[in-house]
Amino acid sequence: MTADLAIVLALLSAAVLMFSFNRPRMDVVALIMMVALPLTGVIGVEEALAGFSDPNIVLIAALFVIGEGLVRTGIAQRLGDWLVNRAGRSEARLVVLLMVIVTGVGSFMSSTGVVAIFIPIVLRIARNAGAAPGRLMMSLSVAALISGMMTLVATPPNLIVHGELIRHGFDGFHFFSFAPFGIPMLVLAIGYMLVARRWLGGPEESPLAPGTRPRLVEWAEEYELVEREHRLRVMRHSPLIGRPLEALDLRSASGVNVIAIERGGYFSRRLIRPLAGTELQAGDVLFLDLFAGTVDVDELCRRFALERLPLLGAYFSDLAQEIGMVEVMIPDTSRLIGSSIVESHFRSKYDLNVVGLKRGRKAHTGRLMDERLQLGDTLLVAGPWRAIRRLQPDKQDMVVLNLPVEFDDVVPAASRAPYALLALGLVVVLMVTGVVPNVQAALIGCLLMGWFGCIGMDSSYRAIHWQSLVLIVGMLPFSLALQQTGGIDLAAHLLLGMVGDASPRMVLASIFVVTAVFGLFISNTATAVLMAPVALAIAEELQASPYPFAMTVALAASAAFMTPVSSPVNTLVLGPGNYTFFDFVRVGVPFTLVALLTSVVLVPWLLPP
Template sequence: MSLQLIWVLALLATAVGLFVINRPRMDVVALLVMVALPLSGVLNVQESLAGFADPNVILIAALFVIGEGLVRTGVAYRIGEWLTRRAGSSETRLLVLLMLAVAGLGSVMSSTGVVAIFIPVVLSIAARLHVSPRRLMMPLSFAGLISGMLTLVATAPNVVVHSELVREGSKGFGFFSFTPFGLVVLVLGVGYMLVARRWLGDDDGDDSQSVKRRTLGDLIRDYQLAGRERRLRIRPDSQLVGMSLADVELRARAGTNVVAIERMVHFRLKILTPSANIVLHAGDVLLVDIYGERSDLLGMYHEFGLEPLSLQGDYFTERAHEVGMAEVTLPPESALLGKSVRDLEFRSQFGLNVVGLRRNREALVEGLLEAKLKVGDTLLVIGDWKEIRQLQARSRDFLVLSLPAEVDEAAPAASQAPHALFSLAVMVILMVSGLVPNVMAALIACLLMGAFRCIDMDSAYRSIHWQSLLLIVGMLPFALALQKTGGITLAVNGLVGVLGGAGPYAILASLFVLTAVIGLFISNTATAVLMAPVAIATAKALGASPEAFAMIVALAASAAFMTPISSPVNTLVLGPGRYRFADFVKVGVPFTILVMIVSVVLVPWLLPL
């Protein structure tokens, strides 16, 4: 074993350890790897940065944009509405349709995004059917994971494994190469969850309020916001005219939160999202939340030159099409736990305002901005519906737990839903036909969605999960470093030496187990980057089909059913489903074993060794 190989293995072990403790963030670790490998002389700079030129990285980014287009046009939510109508009052029919819908939608967009979309839908249906969300949330997450086994573009590990095959001289996988395996696993998963849901039991006590999909009025009542709302016009002589919100400092000076601004633009009323640098005009109408102790409201109006206006109906419901609310909770691994609401800087970072906090189901009225956040706290945020939906993509630090019923009427590009579906169909047809490379098909679909105004540039950029892309780019050099230093050869020789006499089935099973176990500690994308070269080299050493061995790694990378931290999809449903760690072990481990058996049997049959 050379010194360079020892260094690469030590660096790999360090990176895995940092992934496990999540300090620093995974994308930062990936960048550190990209710097360490060329500085140590294992790779040159071009080899270390080659991932940025990989077409599959662009493909994954384009798929994030396409998924966002389906959300903005309301396609995903309409599927949820269809699910509600078709399920009727049958829990069994609901579970089957739910898993089929999530798996189908997840086969062409991010499974994490699909699950985030369906969480409030499932909570609403569970409340209507008087069914515990514990019996539905885990089937939801399992379907999201299984969706990664249905198409080439369903999940990043599939694209990574395909890319490694092409790099080794193989033609790689087609768009539907994964589909036969995924369909069998999906049918198996539906049948398994119809039985396993009984192991999850029901909630202790009556949690009907927590599973009900609320309206804006419900949220106002639960967070005790009634009476705090005001609608104030800026008079021409006001000192606020020409000042930015950051300079005004209404929050610090008057205990007042500006949550929206009405402004006449070209004789049309527009609702503006407040930001620190927005400049106030005479005639602007501020929709504000007065959360501080303020007994002298008239004095405040006089001081700032504000004219109070009537506000009909409930709190901001008259502007529900433009201004929305959502409940947000912090998952256990969120980096924001222990920070105060003021420290979050929601307005500057996310374009949203925090107007409420509940702890142990009780609204915290006093000291809202200074309260240190704990696991289980829920925040009420208010702002543009577009920004609220963007918050769903930040699944690592936030979970949008509940969207009010009014969101169904607030898809910013709902009229463009047919065009979004057309763009998606064009991408699939181009990929299946092979007329253009996959990355070009995805980029064409993105351009079509932009041309049809299904998505704008700002939303497109925000939809891309840059952390995932940097993780892939940073981990790709490891495969080349292990190859150059003899690490892959060493791993293959050890695997063949120990199990070569047992036959290819035993080696396929071992590769599945090894990939699934590594995936318990690091992301499935990073696992695929590490294991794909080992699997392909093992196949060549045995004179077997590289496609079969690569397929085993791809299927195992998606089989992250065993723990709530194996995949972001599982983490998303942990809170809404009120699961314990042991619940995933109890249900996920047997299913992973079933998936392994099915994979080891099907792969050699459909992809002959």
């Protein structure tokens, strides 16, 4: 061992030690190593910083942006809602559908981001099904990790291994090269988790209690709104067509408050703000609050040629992504005191409708629009979420008391969902066909997301997980330093010496085990950076194809099931699932062995050495 190699190995050991204790944080460790390695003289400053110009780094950053576009347009959330509706109260069906959906979504966006999206969905499912969250959360993390075994862009380790192949002069992996291994792994994982979930807390455990913030349906009961919610469609022969709302005077004449108007668009419905000059069209759906208790809905429909539409769920559930409610209080500085809601031009000024009023604890049940507001009155107002957000800084006329739980689930660009799917589909087609390089395909997807309004520039920069990028860039110089000092060849010879003249399957199993063990202490991204060149060196030593060895590293890097610190995915579910360290060990270690056996069987079969 040369002095240079000893220095590089000492720095690598220090990095692993700091990673293990997470002190300092991982990206800071990577920056320290980027500074320290050039000081050894083994590599230069330009080589230490070369990772910033690596196409794979740009590709990973672009994929973060595309993933955020899917979140902001509500695509991931709609899949979660579909899951809730389809699974019902069957826990087994929940596990199967949850793992399939999470793996599918995680194949195209960050697995950590997918878990963050689905944690509140799983908690809601657990409450509805009467199950302990711990019986579902582990399935969520396992599926998210397996999603990294599905596509080239599913996880950074895949891209790192792909890039290492290209740097050694080989063709890289194709977009779906990982799927033949990931799909069987998912099937095995589903079967395993249907059994293993029983080890994670029985049905006698109580689900997590709902938060203290109210829900829309609770406000509906508190303010006695349930019987006042209606959706009516404007028929083709309706006398309302072509007439502005102010000419109809529905509030004064009929005791009807138009909260919103749904109007069909090319791909989805749009929400129209009900202004005085808004003209109604055939097919418009009016979302109404009948604040006058004497309103006869059937008579209203006959008079104006309207069709009653069914409500699909709880109060406001049909438009929960566009319309919400907020509870506000009238302070002593308010200019609303002494005025009625009509006189104050509340809807015109705030783009919101008052649908409930309380004085003390008693809800007002009379004609709301004519009631004069008093100091301390609590109003329940409804309207577009964007108007509710604008209301928050205004503390002179109204003080926001409560935002509902549903506020956290609102996506800012729900109407752009079809365009986000179009952009994602184009990116996948370009990557699969290889018409342009992967990084260029991802950048095209980012530009389309921005052009279609799915995501803005500020949101794009916030979406990029800079800590992960700095970690990758900071660890890449180690690969180069180990190669130049002979460390890679030494590691390859040591590993081959351990397995002797064993079969290729045994060598692949050894690579899997070493990679998985490394993953116990450092991130799977850093593990892939270190193990990919070692695996290729072993393939060269054996005069074998590099692809099965590279694929084994990628699969092992994603098989981070064994501890809660093996992957950020596991760490995220630790609290919501109420897990202990041993829960991950007793569930993760057996399935890691399953993943090892599956890889040793499938990899040499589908990618002959």
